[in-house]
Amino acid sequence: MNWRALFKPSAKYSIIALIIVGVVMGVVGYFATQQTLHATSTDEFCMTCHSNHSLKDEVLASAHGGGSAGVTVQCQDCHLPHGPVDYLIKKIIVSKDLYGFVTIKDFNTQAWLDENRKEQADLALEYFRATDSANCQHCHTRIYEDQPETMKKMAKRMHERNAKQEGDKRKTCVDCHKGVAHPYPKK
Ligand code: HEC
Ligand code: HEC
Ligand code: HEC
Ligand code: HEC
Incomplete structure (x- = not known):
């Protein structure tokens, strides 16, 4: 890979695009995790391991x-x-x-x-x-x-x-x- 290309004006946009994609994925990931965590916080979830x-x-x-x-x-x-x-x-x-x-x-x-x-x-x-x-x-x-x-x-x-x-x-x-x-x- 030509690293210098990263600093060329045309490559700058792709870096910005990457950052945007990254942020979007981060936000989506954050909420997805929240949902999962929420589901894993019910009494039923706790009692799966503590069932007896x-x-x-x-x-x-x-x-x-x-x-x-x-x-x-x-x-x-x-x-x-x-x-x-x-x-x-x-x-x-x-x-x-x-x-x-x-x-x-x-x-x-x-x-x-x-x-x-x-x-x-x-x-x-x-x-x-x-x-x-x-x-x-x-x-x-x-x-x-x-x-x-x-x-x-x-x-x-x-x-x-x-x-x-x-x-x-x-x-x-x-x-x-x-x-x-x-x-x-x-x-
Ligand atoms: C220094 C000891 C002490 C601390 C610290 C303390 N309490 Fe109490 N609390 C008591 C005593 C003694 C009673 C009365 C005896 C009883 O009802 O069990 C009481 C009673 C209560 C009651 C019942 C009240 C009623 O009228 O029936 C609640 C609810 C309560 N405490 C909640 C808390 C909470 C929440 C905290 C922390 C923010 C706390 N207490 C901190 C000593 C303490
Ligand atoms: C989701 C809300 C909630 C949380 C969290 C909670 N309580 Fe309570 N607590 C209540 C309610 C509601 C009552 C009254 C129940 C009744 O008598 O109808 C109560 C009653 C009490 C009493 C009086 C009855 C008794 O058992 O003597 C004490 C003391 C008390 N709580 C302490 C605590 C302490 C210490 C914690 C944290 C470890 C805690 N509570 C966490 C809602 C809560
Ligand atoms: C994957 C199985 C599993 C699940 C799910 C689970 N526990 Fe536990 N829990 C354990 C084990 C194993 C221990 C003993 C840990 C040790 O001593 O190493 C423990 C210990 C505890 C303790 C005492 C020790 C401490 O560090 O406070 C509490 C409190 C507790 N669990 C609450 C919960 C609650 C609340 C939930 C639900 C949100 C839950 N557990 C879900 C396996 C589980
Ligand atoms: C009102 C607050 C309250 C609720 C609701 C509560 N716990 Fe606890 N739990 C405590 C406190 C405070 C302790 C520390 C020991 C004590 O004071 O009895 C504790 C201790 C524990 C322990 C350590 C062993 C023991 O008995 O002390 C486990 C495991 C545990 N809780 C699991 C759970 C699970 C699973 C649930 C739901 C089914 C739950 N707790 C609901 C306040 C709570």
């Missing part, structure tokens, strides 16, 4: 599945970020699960979950801590300011006090609220 785990039943039995408001919170509402970029990054991390699924012996059994619950729960909690429980706050928007009248006095007091804490002293939702969807293991 009691996770979904636990959510349904909790306030997040069986509450009086008729809301069933989806796995992704709590476990996946809402911004597209963070979402992609987390998805890539989650894709390690594919490797785990193939390599961890007896992974998709209730016995495995019971056995490894504490370790898995703490891994999951790491994510919530790293994001200041952003997913919880996505729905629970009025915990620290403008608290609802109906909120228990004790809850109000705890939340108000926590909101005033600075730096490391300030706790995140899951520091005080463990096991809001699955039973948090004691040991």
Whole structure:
């Protein structure tokens, strides 16, 4: 190939054309990926690998599945970020699960979950801590300011006090609220 041709005026257009084609493909690719990612974020998708785990039943039995408001919170509402970029990054991390699924012996059994619950729960909690429980706050928007009248006095007091804490002293939702969807293991 004659590289000098790239800088000739006639070749310039083809480079511009290539860039345009590239951008178009990038945009199309981006939306296609979003669609795929969306499809891969339903409870059903999560439960394809976790099908023998009691996770979904636990959510349904909790306030997040069986509450009086008729809301069933989806796995992704709590476990996946809402911004597209963070979402992609987390998805890539989650894709390690594919490797785990193939390599961890007896992974998709209730016995495995019971056995490894504490370790898995703490891994999951790491994510919530790293994001200041952003997913919880996505729905629970009025915990620290403008608290609802109906909120228990004790809850109000705890939340108000926590909101005033600075730096490391300030706790995140899951520091005080463990096991809001699955039973948090004691040991
Ligand atoms: C390809 C199979 C597969 C799919 C699909 C899958 N998981 Fe998992 N998941 C695993 C495996 C394997 C582990 C154990 C990972 C390990 O310890 O290496 C795991 C662990 C977890 C953990 C605990 C560990 C951690 O890092 O937080 C959570 C939470 C979790 N999965 C949530 C989900 C959610 C939510 C979905 C749906 C968006 C989902 N999983 C879909 C295979 C899967
Ligand atoms: C998709 C929205 C949504 C998300 C995400 C969500 N919640 Fe909730 N949560 C609710 C709703 C709705 C209720 C009330 C259910 C009812 O009682 O009718 C609730 C109830 C609660 C309660 C009171 C009931 C109980 O279990 O004690 C606590 C505490 C709570 N959520 C904490 C959390 C935490 C911590 C997270 C993040 C790990 C979280 N929530 C994520 C919607 C959500
Ligand atoms: C310093 C500890 C602490 C932190 C941090 C904290 N909470 Fe609470 N929260 C409590 C206590 C204590 C209660 C009252 C006891 C109970 O109902 O479980 C409570 C109650 C609640 C309730 C039930 C309110 C009611 O009236 O029934 C919800 C919902 C809730 N918290 C959500 C959250 C969310 C979301 C976050 C993060 C933004 C959060 N909390 C952070 C301690 C905390
Ligand atoms: C209301 C928020 C919420 C919902 C909905 C939710 N989770 Fe979780 N999940 C958590 C939190 C918080 C933890 C960390 C441990 C704890 O506090 O119980 C966790 C822990 C886990 C773990 C680690 C093992 C364990 O039991 O602690 C797995 C696996 C998991 N979730 C999968 C799922 C799947 C699959 C779904 C959907 C069927 C789901 N979660 C729905 C909040 C949620």
